Amino acid sequence: MAQGIRGKVLNEKGEPLPFASIYIRNIGEGIPANQNGEYELKLKKGVYDVVVQYLGYATRVETAIVLEDWVNLDFVLKEQVYALQEVTVKTNQEDPALTIMRKAISKAKFHRLQVQEYSMMVYLKGTGKLTNAPFFLKKELEKDGFKINEAYTSESVSQITFRQPNTVEEKVISIRSSGDDNDISPAPYLATSFYNNKINEAISPLSPSAFAYYRFKYEGSFVEEGVMINKIRVTPRSRGERVFEGHIYIIENLWAIHSLDLTTSLLGFQIGIKQLYQPVAENVWMPSTHTYNFSGKIFGFAGEYQYLASTRDYQVTLNPDLLVETKIIDEKVDEVPQDIIKLDKNLSSLEQMAQADKMTRKDFRKMVNAYEKEALKEREDLEVVSERKYNIDSLATKRGLEYWDSIRPVKLTEEEIRGYQRDDSLAIVEAAKKSEVDTVAKKSRRKFQPLDILTGGRYYFGNGRSAGFHSNLTRLSFNTVEGLKFGLAGYYRIEKTTKMEDSVTNHVRSWNFRPEFRYGFASQQPYGLVEVRRSVTQGEKAHSFGVSGGKFIYQFNGDNPISEQVNALYAILLRQNFMKLYEQDFIKGYFFQRFNESLTYRGSVTYAQRTHLENNSDYSWYNRPERTYTSNQPENVEAGPETFQDHRAFILQNSLEWRPGLKYFVRNGRKRPIFSSAPLINLHYTKAIPSFVNDPMAADFDWVEAGIEHFFSFGVSGQLDFNLKAGSFLNNNRVYFMDFKHFGGNRTIFANMGVASNYRFMDYYRYSSETEYVSAIVHYQFRKFLLTQLPMLRFSGVRENIFFNYLKTQNSPHYWELGYSLDNLFRIFRVEFGAGFENGNYLRSGVRFGIASFINISFDD
Numbered sequence: 046m047a048q049g050i051r052g053k054v055l056n057e058k059g060e061p062l063p064f065a066s067i068y069i070r071n072i073g074e075g076i077p078a079n080q081n082g083e084y085e086l087k088l089k090k091g092v093y094d095v096v097v098q099y100l101g102y103a104t105r106v107e108t109a110i111v112l113e114d115w116v117n118l119d120f121v122l123k124e125q126v127y128a129l130q131e132v133t134v135k136t137n138q139e140d141p142a143l144t145i146m147r148k149a150i151s152k153a154k155f156h157r158l159q160v161q162e163y164s165m166m167v168y169l170k171g172t173g174k175l176t177n178a179p180f181f182l183k184k185e186l187e188k189d190g191f192k193i194n195e196a197y198t199s200e201s202v203s204q205i206t207f208r209q210p211n212t213v214e215e216k217v218i219s220i221r222s223s224g225d226d227n228d229i230s231p232a233p234y235l236a237t238s239f240y241n242n243k244i245n246e247a248i249s250p251l252s253p254s255a256f257a258y259y260r261f262k263y264e265g266s267f268v269e270e271g272v273m274i275n276k277i278r279v280t281p282r283s284r285g286e287r288v289f290e291g292h293i294y295i296i297e298n299l300w301a302i303h304s305l306d307l308t309t310s311l312l313g314f315q316i317g318i319k320q321l322y323q324p325v326a327e328n329v330w331m332p333s334t335h336t337y338n339f340s341g342k343i344f345g346f347a348g349e350y351q352y353l354a355s356t357r358d359y360q361v362t363l364n365p366d367l368l369v370e371t372k373i374i375d376e377k378v379d380e381v382p383q384d385i386i387k388l389d390k391n392l393s394s395l396e397q398m399a400q401a402d403k404m405t406r407k408d409f410r411k412m413v414n415a416y417e418k419e420a421l422k423e424r425e426d427l428e429v430v431s432e433r434k435y436n437i438d439s440l441a442t443k444r445g446l447e448y449w450d451s452i453r454p455v456k457l458t459e460e461e462i463r464g465y466q467r468d469d470s471l472a473i474v475e476a477a478k479k480s481e482v483d484t485v486a487k488k489s490r491r492k493f494q495p496l497d498i499l500t501g502g503r504y505y506f507g508n509g510r511s512a513g514f515h516s517n518l519t520r521l522s523f524n525t526v527e528g529l530k531f532g533l534a535g536y537y538r539i540e541k542t543t544k545m546e547d548s549v550t551n552h553v554r555s556w557n558f559r560p561e562f563r564y565g566f567a568s569q570q571p572y573g574l575v576e577v578r579r580s581v582t583q584g585e586k587a588h589s590f591g592v593s594g595g596k597f598i599y600q601f602n603g604d605n606p607i608s609e610q611v612n613a614l615y616a617i618l619l620r621q622n623f624m625k626l627y628e629q630d631f632i633k634g635y636f637f638q639r640f641n642e643s644l645t646y647r648g649s650v651t652y653a654q655r656t657h658l659e660n661n662s663d664y665s666w667y668n669r670p671e672r673t674y675t676s677n678q679p680e681n682v683e684a685g686p687e688t689f690q691d692h693r694a695f696i697l698q699n700s701l702e703w704r705p706g707l708k709y710f711v712r713n714g715r716k717r718p719i720f721s722s723a724p725l726i727n728l729h730y731t732k733a734i735p736s737f738v739n740d741p742m743a744a745d746f747d748w749v750e751a752g753i754e755h756f757f758s759f760g761v762s763g764q765l766d767f768n769l770k771a772g773s774f775l776n777n778n779r780v781y782f783m784d785f786k787h788f789g790g791n792r793t794i795f796a797n798m799g800v801a802s803n804y805r806f807m808d809y810y811r812y813s814s815e816t817e818y819v820s821a822i823v824h825y826q827f828r829k830f831l832l833t834q835l836p837m838l839r840f841s842g843v844r845e846n847i848f849f850n851y852l853k854t855q856n857s858p859h860y861w862e863l864g865y866s867l868d869n870l871f872r873i874f875r876v877e878f879g880a881g882f883e884n885g886n887y888l889r890s891g892v893r894f895g896i897a898s899f900i901n902i903s904f905d906d
Contacts, residue, residue: 049087050109051456052119054078054097062099062122064353066321066334070094070106074357075323076454077334085456098321100292100306101125104269127265127276139378142263142277146255148373149300151406153251154413156301157240160329161364164206165356168454171199172461173350177342196464202452209364210421211431219444219452220437221465239293239302239320247287247309248761250279251302253410258288258761266297273297279307283829285839286310287761289318300373301330312872312899313842314341325359328370332356343872355454366395366416372403381405388412394419430719432711498533509540509555520563522609525622525674527565527598528662530609534561550584550715557591563598567662572597572628585716587639594632598658601625601679602787606809611793620665620672623792623809625679627783628656642718643707647700652738655783657689679782679810683856688782688815694744695737696784701728724755729772733784745778746815748786754801766801766824773817780815787813788820788852796877796895800824804850805862806881806889816855824848826868826898844868844898848879858883869897 054065061082068075069086071093078084093109095118102122109116174196178186183193200221206214237244242252250259262278275295281288291307304321317338322330333356340349374381386401388408394416401412421427457465493504503513513536520532540555559576574595581588600606612624631653638646660677678689708722728751733744750772757765772786787810789803797803801822830845832838850862864879875897880890 047087048090048111048114048116049085050093050095050111050116050118051085052083052117054082054084054099054120054122056102056122056124062102064319064334064336065097065099065120065122068096068098068323068333070096073323073325073359075333076355076357077336077353079353079456079458080351081458083456083458086454087451097122098304100294100304100319100321103267125267127267129263129265140261140263142261142275144375144378145263145275145277145295145300146250146261147375147377147406149295149302150251150253150255151373151410152300153240153249154410154417155367157238158209158413158417159364159367160207160209160331160361162206162208162362163325163331164204164358164360166358167203167205168355168357168452169201169203170353170455171350172353173197173348175346175348177345177347179345182345196458196460198457198461198464200449200453210417210424212434213432214434215436217435217437217441219448220441221444221449239305245311247289247311250289250293250307258282264292272299272303274303283839284836285828285833286312286842287828296330298372299328299330299370301328303330310840310842312869313343313840314339315840326361326363329361329363331359331361353455357454366398369398369401371398371401371409373409374403374405376405376407428707428709429711429716430708430722434713436713509542510538511540512537519610523613523616523662523664524565524609524624524626525616525660525662526568526626526658526677527563527570528567528664530563530565532561532563534559545583551582553580553582555580561597565661567664568658585639585642585718588637590634590636592632592634596628596630598626598628599783601627601783601785601810602789602813603783604787604789606787606789606791606803607793611795615793616674617664617666620667620669620674621792622660622674622677625677625810626658628658630654630656642709642716643704643723645702647698647702649698651694651696651698653696654691654693655781656691679813680808681782681785681810681813683814683816683854684782684785688780688785690742690781692742692744692779692781693738693740694781694784695734696744697732697734699730702726703728721756724753727752727754727770731784733779735779742779744781744784745776746774746780746784747776748772748774748784750786756801761828763828764826766826768801768820768822770820771818774815777815782810782813785813785815786818791893794892794894796875796893798896800826800846800848800898804852804881805848805864805877805879805893806891807850807852807860807862812852812854812857812860814854814857818852818854821851822848823850832867842869842872846898848877859885860888866893869899873897 054062054067056062063078063080063082065078065082066075067078067084067086069088076084076086088111090111090113093111095107095109096104097107097120098104099122101124103125105120105122107118107120109118174194176194178193186192202218204216204218239249240251242249248255248258258281260280260282262280264276264278266273266275273296275297277293277295279289279291279293281290284290287309289307289309291305293305293307294303295301296303302322306319308315308317310316319336320332321334323333325331335352335354337352338349339351341347374385382403386397386404388411389397394412397412398416401409404412494502498514499518501514501516503511505511515534515536517533520534521530523529537558538555540553542551542553544550545552557578557580560573562571562573564571572595574593574597576591576593578589578591607623609624612622615621615623631651633649633651635647635649640646658677660674663674703726704720704723705726706723708719709716710719711717729749731748733746735743735745750770752768752770754768756767759765774780788807789797790807790809791797791803791805792808796805801824804822824846825848826844826846827833829839833843833845844867846866846868848862848864848866852860860881860883862879862881864877866875866877868875870876873896875895877893877895881888
């Protein structure tokens with residue numbers, strides 16, 4: 046087609062209306078204008094009714110006759126005139142918005158369920174730009190190809206299919222993304238419905254709990270195409286993150302969404318959402334255009350990004366159970382008819398729905414809830430909460446400019462055209478630099494460089510064989526037992542991967558060989574160990590077994606409560622040695638079995654000769670005489686000298702991890718767990734058997750422990766995280782200190798990663814126990830507490846928390862901690878303030894600095 050309509054959409058002042066909707070009523074197809082209000086739509090010869098809409102402006106309809114050339118059709122939209130309802134002024138007369146929203150909320154789930162399946166073609170364009178950067182980095186950014194206020198654009202065309210209850214299939218037909226082959230997917234933006242209770246953790250104005258979070262104000266109504274539309278102002282009761290503010294437009298009598306213009310914030314970034322709906326079937330309205338705006342600042346960088354989505358070719362299959370339109374009676378303000386259908390729990394929801402011509406809003410909502418529960422019970426896989434299928438056409442990244450010019454529904458701006466020209470030029474230059482296209486093959490030919498020994502590196506030899514070094518910079522440190530210490534660790538791996546019968550799940554078999562070496566210059570003692578492991582993974586099922594052995598040095602607390610680098614920092618700068626070490630000459634066999642993602646067993650057997658160590662270095666930059674290093678034998682309320690004697694041990698360890706009620710999502714046939722959906726229950730049993738060791742002083746004990754970790758989310762209001770443990774030594778004939786139950790203490794200014802993982806101010810070993818104990822770590826995050834009463838702080842993403850931690854063993858005092866923290870400071874930091882107490886008496890206090898709680902970092906190799 047070399048013809049169609051093109052033009053601009055302006056207001057009465059001649060200003061462009063960005064992303065206005067142009068909808069062709071005859072063919073049910075629409076496109077958005079670009080940010081300059083320009084549009085261009087290819088059409089066959091014919092006569093078309095062109096509907097132009099923009100939120101806040103009156104809709105215009107024009108007839109266009111398309112022949113053999115382009116028709117220039119500009120639109121000037123007038124501001125919408127709203128009619129206000131005539132309300133008799135009475136005491137306590139409520140705003141009409143309240144009854145409108147009560148009815149809309151009661152029908153929200155009905156509208157979400159009434160479409161059983163739909164498919165659509167989606168064009169998505171994302172345009173972003175860096176609007177500011179620290180002055181000292183601007184030149185470096187320009188060298189890397191990033192320029193201030195220049196557009197970077199991505200486009201894709203996809204076919205999306207949705208099926209109830211939560212299955213989304215997406216086939217990407219074409220992608221054009223900044224000169225690269227980057228995958229951009231519109232599905233996460235389009236599959237989320239405002240009829241859901243939450244949209245990306247933000248409370249929907251149509252949620253059943255919406256009145257607890259929002260105030261609604263009626264701002265008038267207008268009639269469009271014979272349909273009355275109510276304009277409702279949405280205002281949060283408490284402004285900040287995870288709530289929306291703006292306007293939502295509700296269709297009278299149908300109580301469905303006509304359009305919306307809302308903003309929210311997340312982690313200090315502002316997000317604007319606009320959606321315009323069109324009728325796709327009788328009494329069924331669905332979004333035709335979406336606009337999402339993201340903007341924010343962090344560390345001197347500022348930027349903005351915009352997604353624009355246009356949908357067309359809706360193919361809709363209605364749910365045959367939800368075809369009856371029910372008149373909703375708001376019992377708070379409407380007179381309830383005598384012949385109204387009342388909810389009958391003795392009848393199925395389906396039977397009642399078929400005859401429900403009118404119901405009260407409460408009964409209607411209960412009926413739809415019951416219908417959904419009954420429908421979910423009929424599903425075979427109740428534990429799967431969502432399913433996603435995503436694939437890319439083999440030609441998706443190979444489409445030329447002519448193709449994009451022919452299918453692009455949104456005219457590119459001059460800025461975007463210049464950006465594409467720049468990116469394509471850069472892509473050509475980068476391609477010329479590469480001698481091979483296959484970057485995987487290029488990695489496999491990586492040559493050894495001496496620096497890899499410290500920084501880490503991996504080398505591929507083909508046929509699944511590889512070798513490499515771990516990051517050994519972290520193994521360079523200082524402690525009072527070894528003095529200056531360095532370590533080296535590497536690995537050799539043989540791996541074979543095949544597809545299972547479902548063509549989705551991988552069957553992975555591997556052998557891993559891992560040696561490690563360390564040496565302390567003060568102790569002049571080398572240590573080394575070797576580990577050999579066999580692992581087999583088949584989807585969610587997996588098992589591994591292995592053996593390790595050697596002579597090595599370990600912290601008494603095997604969970605390594607203080608890192609080598611932090612301990613070295615405190616020792617060298619402040620002459621404080623928190624790390625306490627012992628030597629172990631051992632051989633260990635272990636077994637791991639993951640039956641599924643909710644149930645895992647771990648077991649091991651260890652034979653060891655364990656030796657007490659003394660300090661060998663007094664080096665520090667802190668030379669004041671009032672401070673000296675403490676002994677390598679930790680202070681403890683229970684341990685006597687005999688618990689640090691040299692000895693042998695034969696130890697069996699068993700643990701079971703169980704997540705009851707775990708839910709899953711499925712992506713491209715692969716089932717993946719949602720770990721946050723279920724608590725983690727831990728069961729441990731450890732036994733030392735002296736009869737297996739030729740040593741009258743061999744370890745002899747039985748230890749059991751049970752624990753539970755989870756969190757409860759209270760919507761936007763807050764979240765409670767907790768970690769509870771209890772255990773006992775059923776037999777403690779001979780328990781050496783490394784076998785005591787140790788608790789995660791902290792005497793440094795650095796906070797631990799998990800908010801409910803460790804104590805904040807407790808000594809590392811003072812309360813370690815060989816008796817019974819109970820431990821509780823509790824953390825609550827507020828949306829609004831003290832400082833966050835200020836909207837400015839809430840919008841910046843700052844969170845306030847309180848924590849309470851408690852520990853009691855048979856021989857220890859009641860130890861507890863109480864504290865307060867500011868989280869997400871500058872979007873990445875956390876600061877904690879608090880104090881520890883013994884039997885109600887003040888012990889110590891301090892400040893802890895850490896990474897924001899929403900960031901998870903692993904320091905494992």
